Amino acid sequence: MRISVPTIPHALSAPSTATKPIDTREAIDRIARFLAPGNVTLVTGAGVSVDSGIRAYRGSNGRYLNPNYKPIFYHELMDRTDKGAAYRLRSYLGYKSVRDSQPNTTHFALAALQYKSIIPRLITQNVDGLHHKSMQQIWNKAQMENGILELHGSLHKVHCTHGHVVDRNVFQDWLSSANPRWKAFADALEASGQGPRTNPDGDVVLEGVSYDDFVVPDCPVCLQEGRKNNVQKPELIFFGESIQSRVKDLSYQHIDTCDRLFLVGTTLATFSAFRYTHREAGSGVHYLLISVESDRLLKHALELQKPVLMLNIGPTRADGLPGMEKIEIASGIVMRDVVRQVLGFESISDTVVNEMLRSGVVQPPREDD
Incomplete structure (x- = not known):
């Protein structure tokens, strides 16, 4: 059996230049309008947990640690x-x-959207359990199993x-x-x-x-x-190990049943959530950006023509794909205000939501050498 060590593509090891700057208010408005219709499936990556003190695999300048x-x-x-x-x-x-580690403000903001059924299904590439911690006072074990899928x-x-x-x-x-x-x-x-x-x-x-x-x-x-x-x-799930069929099938179902896909804090570089191929007509040239045996969640959503929005700082493997919009701003800066705009008066009147929007640590790790 031959297994190749994943390498770092140049697109991910260089600072991002593909996305034009966006101010905070514009980002909040755009994300809120995308989420407001509901029935959103969410995919999260390591960037979501940085404010909890857990390092992402990439630094803030878009380079791997x-x-x-x-x-x-x-x-x-x-x-x-x-x-x-x-x-x-x-x-x-x-x-x-x-x-x-403790859930940060992004975890609790996303938890509020789950609690209000705006985001009924969450798929996370993270293994830290922080999404569960943010919901542990609200959901029972069965609700956790139904609402949060741990891909890895x-x-x-x-x-x-x-x-x-x-x-x-x-x-x-x-x-x-x-x-x-x-x-x-x-x-x-x-x-x-x-x-x-x-x-x-x-x-x-x-x-x-x-x-x-x-x-x-x-x-x-x-x-x-x-x-x-x-x-x-x-x-x-270690490199060279397959994701369980049950998890893989369920992740596809989450894409099938949603109306739109929201990705937060992920470069899609963990070799499980993204696969995109393209063959030039008549040329015999076949481009394979990532070859994986597991889920191709983004590709599946795009094939189904689902609206896709990504919130991530720095380059990702999906940059420039037709049908996907990307906003580059830290989730901790915008997500609580996004929830307030989506839920309106409920963000104040619902005591559970109100408490969630006042919860969460902001303790990013020390800067790298």
Whole structure:
């Protein structure tokens, strides 16, 4: 089996120049008019969580934070390689910062639109669970499952190769007990306030250390069943791993049943949400911008001639596609006012909405070197 490491296209590694500047008031009006008719499916990416202190894969100038970063592949994680051990340690150290992060103003603004059924369906590429946190006082578990689809899984659960699932906090406790030296190291980092840089998937930047002594304990259920098995992974979709058919099918249904598609904080560069092909008539020339096995959500929406609006700062893989409009402005600047304009007096009279529009942190991570 041959798997290629995704590379960074020039269009995404250079500052964006394709979209003309827009002032805040104009952006609010345009987004509000797009959303007002309702029945909108929303797709969110890592940019939505930046104000919660979780770094996006790209900096504010449209460049990747680490253009030399090579992700771990599913087979490397599951084959007990050194890369797998290194990832598990880095993930152990990075999980707490993601776990303790709080929804920001964009999360709560989008939650208000979900609560009022303007956006009945949300698809997120994020694995941080912050959309769930923003709705946890309003929706029950069944409503969460129906209204929020996690395209790439969740950091908050872990499962072994035999399908035994455990809460991530419990798994973290297992790792701490099995690795007292690394537990002390993690505690020291937290106390110093100088923790390693954490990526949106909970992985951290950690160099110059040995992973040889990091122990992953066996799954206790497997031990009860008479087998030793310490191959456990977060419920994430790794490179080289397929999205579950149920998730893929449901994401397509969300596009089929909506009247319009709204994308926020995503470059569509995670190789799951976008695929676009074009063949020049009679030339035999075939352009494939992205080749993926999973969802082609944007392409599907455009093929169905659904109106599409993107809110994102910097270049994306979809820039310039016919049928798609893009606005470049930070979602945290405009989304609460968008909700007020869409809902009108209800944004004041509805106590739930009013509280949501007064909620949310604004704690972006430190600027990169």
